[in-house]
Amino acid sequence: MSQTRKKADVVIVGLGWAGSLMAEELTRAGLNVVAIERGAWRDTSTDFPPAVDTDELRWHTRRQLLQPMSVETMTFRNRDGQDAAPVRNWSAFQFGWNVGGAGTHWAGMSWRFSPWDFQVATQTRERYGAARMAGLQLQDWGVTYEDMEPFYDRFERIAGTSGAAGNLAGRIKAEGNVFEGARVRDYPTPPLKDTHWMSKYRQTTAGMGYHPFTVPSANISQAYVNPLDVAMGPCTYCGFCDFHGCGNFSKSSPQACILPVLMRRPNFTLLTETEVLHAVKHRDGKTVTGVKFITKEGVEGFQPADIVCITAYQMDNVRLMLLSQVGQAYDPGTGRGTVGRNYNYQTCSTVTGFFDGEHMNPFIGTGALAVQIDDFNGDNFDHGHLGFIGGAGIMGFSTNGRPIQNMNTLRPGTKRWGSAWKAGYARDYQTASTIFCQGTSMPVREAYLDLDPAYKDRHGQPLLRMTFDWNRNDIDMANYVTERAIDIMKATGAKDLLVDNQTERSWNPYMQHSSHTIGGAVMGADPTTSAVNPWLQSWDAHNLFVVGASAFPNNGGYNPTLTVGALAIRAAQAIHRTYVRNPGPLVRG
Amino acid sequence: MNRRKAIFSLGTLAASWVAVPGLLAKELHKVPSETRMNEDHLPKPAGRQGYRVLTDEIARKNLAAVFDRLIPADEWGPSASEAGCIEFIDNELAGDYGSGAALYLSGPFDPDNEKKMMGGPQFISSPRERYLTGLKALETWARNTWNSSFHTLSDSRIDEFLTNMEAGKIDLGKEIDSRALFELMLQNAREGYLADPIHGGNKNMAGWKMIGFPGARYDYRLYIERRNENLNLVPVSLIPGD
Ligand SMILES: Cc1cc2nc3c(=O)[nH]c(=O)nc-3n(C[C@H](O)[C@H](O)[C@H](O)COP(=O)(O)OP(=O)(O)OC[C@H]3O[C@@H](n4cnc5c(N)ncnc54)[C@H](O)[C@@H]3O)c2cc1C
Ligand code: SF4
Numbered sequence: 035m036s037q038t039r040k041k042a043d044v045v046i047v048g049l050g051w052a053g054s055l056m057a058e059e060l061t062r063a064g065l066n067v068v069a070i071e072r073g074a075w076r077d078t079s080t081d082f083p084p085a086v087d088t089d090e091l092r093w094h095t096r097r098q099l100l101q102p103m104s105v106e107t108m109t110f111r112n113r114d115g116q117d118a119a120p121v122r123n124w125s126a127f128q129f130g131w132n133v134g135g136a137g138t139h140w141a142g143m144s145w146r147f148s149p150w151d152f153q154v155a156t157q158t159r160e161r162y163g164a165a166r167m168a169g170l171q172l173q174d175w176g177v178t179y180e181d182m183e184p185f186y187d188r189f190e191r192i193a194g195t196s197g198a199a200g201n202l203a204g205r206i207k208a209e210g211n212v213f214e215g216a217r218v219r220d221y222p223t224p225p226l227k228d229t230h231w232m233s234k235y236r237q238t239t240a241g242m243g244y245h246p247f248t249v250p251s252a253n254i255s256q257a258y259v260n261p262l263d264v265a266m267g268p269c270t271y272c273g274f275c276d277f278h279g280c281g282n283f284s285k286s287s288p289q290a291c292i293l294p295v296l297m298r299r300p301n302f303t304l305l306t307e308t309e310v311l312h313a314v315k316h317r318d319g320k321t322v323t324g325v326k327f328i329t330k331e332g333v334e335g336f337q338p339a340d341i342v343c344i345t346a347y348q349m350d351n352v353r354l355m356l357l358s359q360v361g362q363a364y365d366p367g368t369g370r371g372t373v374g375r376n377y378n379y380q381t382c383s384t385v386t387g388f389f390d391g392e393h394m395n396p397f398i399g400t401g402a403l404a405v406q407i408d409d410f411n412g413d414n415f416d417h418g419h420l421g422f423i424g425g426a427g428i429m430g431f432s433t434n435g436r437p438i439q440n441m442n443t444l445r446p447g448t449k450r451w452g453s454a455w456k457a458g459y460a461r462d463y464q465t466a467s468t469i470f471c472q473g474t475s476m477p478v479r480e481a482y483l484d485l486d487p488a489y490k491d492r493h494g495q496p497l498l499r500m501t502f503d504w505n506r507n508d509i510d511m512a513n514y515v516t517e518r519a520i521d522i523m524k525a526t527g528a529k530d531l532l533v534d535n536q537t538e539r540s541w542n543p544y545m546q547h548s549s550h551t552i553g554g555a556v557m558g559a560d561p562t563t564s565a566v567n568p569w570l571q572s573w574d575a576h577n578l579f580v581v582g583a584s585a586f587p588n589n590g591g592y593n594p595t596l597t598v599g600a601l602a603i604r605a606a607q608a609i610h611r612t613y614v615r616n617p618g619p620l621v622r623g
Numbered sequence: 624m625n626r627r628k629a630i631f632s633l634g635t636l637a638a639s640w641v642a643v644p645g646l647l648a649k650e651l652h653k654v655p656s657e658t659r660m661n662e663d664h665l666p667k668p669a670g671r672q673g674y675r676v677l678t679d680e681i682a683r684k685n686l687a688a689v690f691d692r693l694i695p696a697d698e699w700g701p702s703a704s705e706a707g708c709i710e711f712i713d714n715e716l717a718g719d720y721g722s723g724a725a726l727y728l729s730g731p732f733d734p735d736n737e738k739k740m741m742g743g744p745q746f747i748s749s750p751r752e753r754y755l756t757g758l759k760a761l762e763t764w765a766r767n768t769w770n771s772s773f774h775t776l777s778d779s780r781i782d783e784f785l786t787n788m789e790a791g792k793i794d795l796g797k798e799i800d801s802r803a804l805f806e807l808m809l810q811n812a813r814e815g816y817l818a819d820p821i822h823g824g825n826k827n828m829a830g831w832k833m834i835g836f837p838g839a840r841y842d843y844r845l846y847i848e849r850r851n852e853n854l855n856l857v858p859v860s861l862i863p864g865d
Contacts, residue, residue, distance in 0.1 A: 297651070
């Protein structure tokens with residue numbers, strides 16, 4: 035027998051970006067919300083003030099803000115038939131686990147996806163013909179960029195995002211991203227400043243006829259008061275940003291932007307250090323009754339609720355769906371089932387170059403500080419003569435000069451130890467600069483998530499198992515854009531290029547740089563190929579909403595969070611405006 | 624009784640909220656007004672109360688012999704041990720890093736399959752255990768090969784040993800993946816050299832001076848638009864007055 039709490043209107047599972055944005059909408063609409071968060075309460079002055087934040091070893095190397103593998107990990111294999119192995123050590127998987135989620139220690143690149151990303155299937159068929167889709171499991175999202183625009187806008191206002199518009203209601207502006215979808219208004223705060231490397235990258239790419247712009251950022255450029263009346267301060271380019279909290283209230287995060295208001299609302303309750311084990315299905319087979327949880331001390335409990343929102347980050351969203359047995363698990367053999375379908379990653383590569391005798395001062399940086407060109411992203415260039423679809427944003431970044439992180443960024447052939455290393459690092463630290471290609475990723479039938487048959491977490495529940503390798507389309511795309519990045523790096527005058535194209539070998543979690551995992555509970559208009567409908571409502575339990583990058587059927591050449599947040603606000607509005615009046619499926623499958 | 628069973632029976636015992644108030648889910652309303660640092664996020668300067676893991680003198684000297692060839696004293700700065708990297712690693716191994724608190728160390732463990740899946744060897748032993756068995760094996764190897772203690776070997780012999788270890792050509796017995804042990808020591812030696820001195824290494828910020836990293840500063844607004852300039856910023860550490 036376990037503890038049963040008082041019933042809530044809505045229970046939110048995981049209080050990161052998605053959970054906080056939903057809770058803010060729902061409590062403002064008057065609903066009683068209980069949020070259950072596995073991690074602890076963390077705040078600026080009590081957990082990461084400036085004199086604590088500037089510690090690379092603790093926050094970046096040892097990742098002390100991240101969710102340890104001993105709490106929960108994944109298992110991984112490249113293909114069906116292999117025995118998956120557990121991820122025992124820190125890897126590309128970087129999960130948040132405190133109030134605020136990974137939003138507390140993200141880098142802050144704050145992108146809207148392009149209109150194309152939401153309709154890759156339709157657009158590819160129309161522009162290049164259906165044959166181009168062979169081997170890919172492409173499907174539209176069931177929403178368009180135009181549907182998303184007001185919600186992107188709302189998230190940018192809450193976050194205070196810094197940037198310059200490139201397409202202001204159809205008017206193209208050279209200082210922004212000329213390829214972006216139309217936005218109704220400009221960013222709330224102006225773009226960050228350029229470092230030496232960024233200005234070099236900007237001049238070089240402009241000279242090559244490309245269209246450079248400053249990456250939109252959650253490290254905000256000036257003081258700002260958001261629509262919830264929460265004040266933020268200007269970013270100081272401290273260079274201890276991703277993996278670290280922000281001591282200046284200048285990185286948009288649930289703590290800096292939402293929680294001061296949300297926590298004061300009487301209709302909001304937060305349970306910390308409490309983990310949801312699964313949702314509980316109703317006997318009617320059409321709904322869920324609430325969630326089963328377990329406290330830090332090991333006591334189980336039940337939180338009844340009329341509506342359950344799972345916002346536990348992409349991976350745990352899928353895992354909780356499987357553990358709750360809502361919907362049918364995906365079977366790659368038959369292609370049937372939707373939970374676990376279209377898992378995907380992000381196709382990335384880097385090109386580093388060295389500038390003899392220059393002073394890049396790499397310690398001046400912010401998590402999102404970069405100049406990008408989108409000339410080779412998405413479908414912004416003609417793929418007619420190319421054998422693939424998609425592309426990558428190509429950025430010159432100034433995110434950090436953390437000395438441990440960069441200790442192997444050395445000219446090719448430099449030894450990693452002895453006096454040769456010392457001389458090499460002394461020479462290269464100031465002169466190295468990097469171009470990063472952050473690419474699209476297209477779904478395939480063979481890549482998916484399910485529950486591991488052998489490995490368990492600390493509570494005895496099965497771990498999530500990932501089956502994934504790079505697919506042909508994405509390998510060809512990565513090769514193409516990496517060549518473009520090499521051309522740019524050469525044009526900047528850099529020498530001794532180091533190229534890391536991650537698709538050159540089979541995927542494994544220790545080889546990667548990106549934390550951007552997607553899919554597994556994807557959205558769509560067709561219940562046979564999606565787990566949730568275009569409002570992020572489960573097709574199989576109409577009072578269950580599953581919100582996060584788990585809903586992305588394919589990955590854009592951008593970081594995911596603004597799209598996650600926009601989907602969260604949109605789902606929450608659908609709940610309080612439509613669903614509560616007439617509980618049931620918001621669309622018919 | 625396994626953990627899961629233990630949890631279930633605990634749940635059964637705690638029949639009502641009121642009976643065991645200490646075990647209830649932690650409910651939070653309003654923003655906590657406490658502004659004191661949370662205990663687990665407070666900086667904990669590396670202790671100077673003597674060695675806690677590397678208590679065996681020979682093992683410690685052997686590790687210093689390795690570290691000081693990985694990072695020797697030269698025109699670029701002091702050696703690893705001169706910079707405090709032995710104190711650093713001892714402190715790390717004594718804490719959560721050493722015990723592998725963050726790692727997933729549960730079985731089943733199939734080393735060959737895990738190595739294949741993950742592109743490199745995986746471990747269910749903690750870093751502390753790996754150091755202690757590794758250092759023992761180092762001594763045995765030196766005794767068997769050169770009939771002397773590892774730390775008394777010449778620089779060139781140690782360099783040769785490390786070069787072979789890096790290439791996976793040293794056999795330290797079935798229990799030890801010598802290439803992985805090399806990578807572990809190389810990683811930690813350089814961490815000690817480059818981490819904030821508050822962790823026991825990087826004495827006088829020697830590692831930071833070597834590359835020109837200004838350390839624990841938090842505001843570069845005045846500098847960001849100065850192009851290609853040697854800013855000559857004196858490094859600062861998290862140790863007050865350092
Ligand atoms: C170092 C780093 C840098 C990043 N940089 C960028 C960037 O530049 N731009 C960008 O767009 N994105 C970036 N990201 C990704 C970004 O942080 C995530 O996309 C975003 O935080 C996702 O929001 P979410 O609400 O879905 O999940 P999260 O913010 O991760 O929140 C999920 C929460 O759910 C909790 N939870 C999970 N399971 C349970 C359970 N069973 N019970 C209770 N609680 C649970 C977790 O503890 C967590 O707090 C970065 C991530 C990392 C780690
Ligand atoms: S770089 Fe800016 S936003 Fe990031 S932690 Fe430093 S001050 Fe905060």
